[in-house]
Amino acid sequence: MVSAFLLVFFRIAAMVFTAPILGSKAVSAKHRVLVSLVLAGVSFSAMPQAATNAIPLDANFIAPLASEISIGVSLGLGTMIIFSAAQMAGNILGQLAGLQFFDQLDPTTGGTSSPVGQLFGLTSLATFALMNGPDLVVGSVLHTFHQLPPGTAIASVGLLELIPQILQQSFILSISGVGPGIAAMLVTSITFGFVCRTFPQMNLTSLALGSNVSIMFLAIFLTLGGCIWLFVDDLGPTLEQIQSVFVSSATGFSQ
Numbered sequence: 042m043v044s045a046f047l048l049v050f051f052r053i054a055a056m057v058f059t060a061p062i063l064g065s066k067a068v069s070a071k072h073r074v075l076v077s078l079v080l081a082g083v084s085f086s087a088m089p090q091a092a093t094n095a096i097p098l099d100a101n102f103i104a105p106l107a108s109e110i111s112i113g114v115s116l117g118l119g120t121m122i123i124f125s126a127a128q129m130a131g132n133i134l135g136q137l138a139g140l141q142f143f144d145q146l147d148p149t150t151g152g153t154s155s156p157v158g159q160l161f162g163l164t165s166l167a168t169f170a171l172m173n174g175p176d177l178v179v180g181s182v183l184h185t186f187h188q189l190p191p192g193t194a195i196a197s198v199g200l201l202e203l204i205p206q207i208l209q210q211s212f213i214l215s216i217s218g219v220g221p222g223i224a225a226m227l228v229t230s231i232t233f234g235f236v237c238r239t240f241p242q243m244n245l246t247s248l249a250l251g252s253n254v255s256i257m258f259l260a261i262f263l264t265l266g267g268c269i270w271l272f273v274d275d276l277g278p279t280l281e282q283i284q285s286v287f288v289s290s291a292t293g294f295s296q
Contacts, residue, residue: 044102048109048191049088050081055113056182061124061166062175064117084183088190105192112189112287116182119207119283120174120276124165126211127272128154130219131161137226138257157261165269172273181280188288195287203286207279214272222260229256 054077057063063073135155145153154162169175189195229252 045191046081046085048105049085049186050077051106052109052113052185052191053077053080053084053182055110056117056178057113059114059117060120060175060178061169063178064121080179080183084186088186104194108193108195109191111195112185113182115203115283115287116178116185116280119203119279120178122207122211123214123272123276123279124162124169126215127165127269128158128162129211130215130268131155131158133215133219134222134226134257134260137223138253157257160261161265161268164265165272168269168273169276174273174276177276178280181284185284185287188284203283206282210275210279214275217271219260219264219268221264222257225256225260226253229253 054074057073057077057080062068063076132155135157138157145156233252
């Protein structure tokens with residue numbers, strides 16, 4: 042029973058430590074462990090007896106433990122990558138507008154990000170929270186226990202195929218989200234370039250920078266809502282894709 046509970050706990054803890062909001066640095070490690078213990082206790086008590094058969098705590102226990110961690114990490118990181126794509130979309134707009142000099146430390150990720158990228162990231166996380174996104178992610182990892190009981194062995198081939206698919210999908214979302222803004226600033230840059238070539242005596246550098254910033258804010262005002270919902274709407278299909286990959290990669294039970 043102890044070994045089965047450990048497997049349940051590590052699957053949930055791996056998701057909690059990597060998912061958006063729950064895995065943020067603003068949430069202390071002890072609180073994340075506490076949330077994982079509570080969810081693991083509720084899930085374990087609701088499982089049928091056949092799914093909680095004890096697995097010996099020996100060297101063979103490492104394989105099922107790694108499988109549980111891979112399931113939880115994949116669900117958490119799969120969600121986090123989607124919202125990282127939203128932040129990357131904002132960073133692209135900021136760089137095109139010439140605001141890369143204003144990059145600063147992002148306390149939620151520990152890396153540097155432009156103010157526009159942080160705006161997109163925080164807005165997407167706020168939308169994620171308002172639409173009960175944490176409940177959706179937690180429900181997804183709890184639902185996996187019905188299809189993948191604790192100790193299920195997972196083939197690594199499916200996981201290796203899943204990672205590039207999610208990364209490709211997040212990149213496409215980033216480009217799709219900022220496409221209108223990129224097109225608007227590209228037209229502005231081409232226009233000012235044409236004017237500078239036609240009238241070289243005119244110094245339009247400062248005017249061009251201000252125009253790019255103005256066009257960027259106009260693009261954000263017109264497209265931010267639709268761009269954020271583009272990422273949020275993709276969350277459900279991404280979680281379903283991750284679950285289906287693990288179900289198809291299940292090879293049996295580790296004993």
